[in-house]
Amino acid sequence: MTTTDPRTIVAAKRDGRALAPAEVRAFVEGYTRGDIGDPLAAALLMACYLRGLDEDETLELTRAMVDSGDTVDLSNLRAPTVDKHSTGGVADGVTLVFAPLGAALGLAVAKLSGRGLGHTGGTLDKLESIPGLRTDLEPDELRAQVERIGCAVAAQSANLVPADGKLYALRDATATIGSIPLIAASVMSKKLAVTTDLIVLDVKAGSGAFMKTPEAAVELARTCLTLAKGWERACIAHVTDMSQPLGDAIGNALDIAEAVHLLRGEGRGRLRDLTVRLAGDALARLEGLEPGAAIDRAERAIDDGTALERFRAMVQAQGGDPRVADDPEAVLPRAPVIEPIESDRAGTLAAVDAEALGRASAALGAGRLRKGDPIDPAVGIVCTPKIGDRLEAGERIGTVHARTHEAAREAAAAVLRAFTLVDGPVAPPPLVHADLG
Numbered sequence: 001m002t003t004t005d006p007r008t009i010v011a012a013k014r015d016g017r018a019l020a021p022a023e024v025r026a027f028v029e030g031y032t033r034g035d036i037g038d039p040l041a042a043a044l045l046m047a048c049y050l051r052g053l054d055e056d057e058t059l060e061l062t063r064a065m066v067d068s069g070d071t072v073d074l075s076n077l078r079a080p081t082v083d084k085h086s087t088g089g090v091a092d093g094v095t096l097v098f099a100p101l102g103a104a105l106g107l108a109v110a111k112l113s114g115r116g117l118g119h120t121g122g123t124l125d126k127l128e129s130i131p132g133l134r135t136d137l138e139p140d141e142l143r144a145q146v147e148r149i150g151c152a153v154a155a156q157s158a159n160l161v162p163a164d165g166k167l168y169a170l171r172d173a174t175a176t177i178g179s180i181p182l183i184a185a186s187v188m189s190k191k192l193a194v195t196t197d198l199i200v201l202d203v204k205a206g207s208g209a210f211m212k213t214p215e216a217a218v219e220l221a222r223t224c225l226t227l228a229k230g231w232e233r234a235c236i237a238h239v240t241d242m243s244q245p246l247g248d249a250i251g252n253a254l255d256i257a258e259a260v261h262l263l264r265g266e267g268r269g270r271l272r273d274l275t276v277r278l279a280g281d282a283l284a285r286l287e288g289l290e291p292g293a294a295i296d297r298a299e300r301a302i303d304d305g306t307a308l309e310r311f312r313a314m315v316q317a318q319g320g321d322p323r324v325a326d327d328p329e330a331v332l333p334r335a336p337v338i339e340p341i342e343s344d345r346a347g348t349l350a351a352v353d354a355e356a357l358g359r360a361s362a363a364l365g366a367g368r369l370r371k372g373d374p375i376d377p378a379v380g381i382v383c384t385p386k387i388g389d390r391l392e393a394g395e396r397i398g399t400v401h402a403r404t405h406e407a408a409r410e411a412a413a414a415v416l417r418a419f420t421l422v423d424g425p426v427a428p429p430p431l432v433h434a435d436l437g
Contacts, residue, residue: 103150208354253379347421
């Protein structure tokens with residue numbers, strides 16, 4: 001442990017000097033222990049935001065965060081293990097389908113997920129809308145469940161990467177979230193603290209994502225891949241489109257219902273297409289299959305009901321009501337007010353402010369503005385049009401699930417304001433912008 005005054009570390013980064021590994025580690029350890037307070041840590045974060053971090057600094061920051069707490073070893077399971085992570089978006093229910101689908105394909109999917117913040121939904125919040133389901137699995141429980149049924153989605157324990165938890169909260173409070181090295185270190189510290197055979201990254205780009213352009217998302221993906229390489233861990237990254245909601249449901253129980261219908265073979269569209277693509281690519285990498293054949297196997301695992309049965313088993317293993325796999329609307333909480341959204345004009349949908357839709361759902365109670373805020377699992381928005389679709393005036397394009405009629409009207413108006421319609425045809429955006437790794 002170095003005795004360097006932490007103020008000299010802040011000053012060095014402020015002035016543009018690359019920090020030595022010992023300096024990075026000393027600062028992270030000091031902040032995690034409480035020896036360094038928030039004001040000085042905030043100053044370092046702002047210096048990193050403005051001056052940047054090189055590859056060595058980012059790698060050492062990631063190592064120090066991993067070393068700040070426990071790790072989970074999922075090696076030596078019977079099946080190849082995979083951990084999938086999304087950088088966050090709107091109507092992004094991929095994990096809800098990917099986990100049981102991967103299990104149906106013979107993979108072991110261990111997913112440590114987070115809660116929603118701001119306009120992005122949280123997988124844990126969605127799963128906990130299933131009556132009885134718990135996500136607070138201990139590491140031994142997580143491992144045993146993955147070994148037994150092939151998948152588990154659980155909360156990150158307080159002892160796993162605690163330095164990241166403290167630093168993330170401070171970044172959120174100090175407007176330093178947008179630094180690509182800091183984002184990459186945060187994402188990868190949680191992935192690298194869990195030993196799996198493959199890490200799958202879904203890096204979102206567009207109006208509903210933190211990375212607003214494909215170029216920024218590619219830069220983040222490459223930084224994450226560099227960190228994985230530094231740990232000698234296999235990792236693939238997909239830069240995917242979030243210029244509009246991925247699925248139709250923007251809520252918690254609503255997201256679960258959409259995922260179940262998709263797993264029942266009743267849903268088509270971009271959410272299914274992307275999940276199948278990610279699961280197929282993971283299978284191809286881990287089992288040495290040709291990508292097209294692996295994707296075909298993923299399609300069949302949904303259509304023949306195998307993935308649905310893995311979802312049912314996962315829900316039951318985590319204490320949830322397994323009947324959600326048969327009739328989600330009968331099991332999940334329902335909002336007292338359900339009102340239609342009707343298009344107020346005709347035209348072709350040319351653009352969507354996906355972040356505005358996420359915030360409209362959060363305003364209903366489906367999300368949180370601050371960590372720890374309560375959420376309402378029943379409320380949210382279902383919005384079906386995708387870019388390139390033709391809308392007619394008065395056409396029903398979705399529903400609002402709310403506690404009051406006034407809240408429903410406000411949310412419906414927000415949806416319409418988020419749409420840009422034009423007269424001519426519009427080409428839909430690509431589903432995947434880049435495959436890396």
